[in-house]
Amino acid sequence: MADPTTVSPMITDAVTQANVKVVAEAPAMAMGSLFQSMAHSTGILFENSVAAAQQQNTLAQAAANQGVIQIYSMDTMAGAAATEKVGQTGTPDQMATLLTLIQAFGNTGR
Numbered sequence: 001m002a003d004p005t006t007v008s009p010m011i012t013d014a015v016t017q018a019n020v021k022v023v024a025e026a027p028a029m030a031m032g033s034l035f036q037s038m039a040h041s042t043g044i045l046f047e048n049s050v051a052a053a054q055q056q057n058t059l060a061q062a063a064a065n066q067g068v069i070q071i072y073s074m075d076t077m078a079g080a081a082a083t084e085k086v087g088q089t090g091t092p093d094q095m096a097t098l099l100t101l102i103q104a105f106g107n108t109g110r
Contacts, residue, residue, distance in 0.1 A: 071079075
C-alpha cells in the first residue's frame with residue numbers, strides 16, 4: 001500500500017478555489033448560451049420574414065405584368081367599344097333624373 005503523503009495546504013486551497021469558480025460560473029454560462037440561441041433564432045425569424053416579403057413582392061410584380069400584357073393584347077376597337085359602354089352606364093337614369101329636377105324647379109316659378 002502506498003504511503004500517505006501530505007499535500008501542501010496551498011495546493012488544496014488552489015484546487016478548491018478552481019472548483020468553486022467553475023461551479024459559480026455555470027449559471028452565467030448557461031444564460032449566455034440561452035441568450036445566444038435566442039438571438040440566433042430571432043435572426044432566422046427576421047431572415048424568413050424578409051424572404052417572404054421578397055416573394056410576395058415578386059408575385060405582385062408578376063400579377064401586374066400579366067394584367068398589363070392582357071390590356072395590351074386586347075383588340076383596340078373592342079377595347080374602345082367596351083370603354084364607351086362602361087362610360088355610358090347609367091346615362092339614361094341620369095338624364096331622367098335631370099329632366100325630373102328641371103320640371104320640378106321650372107313649375108315652381110310660374
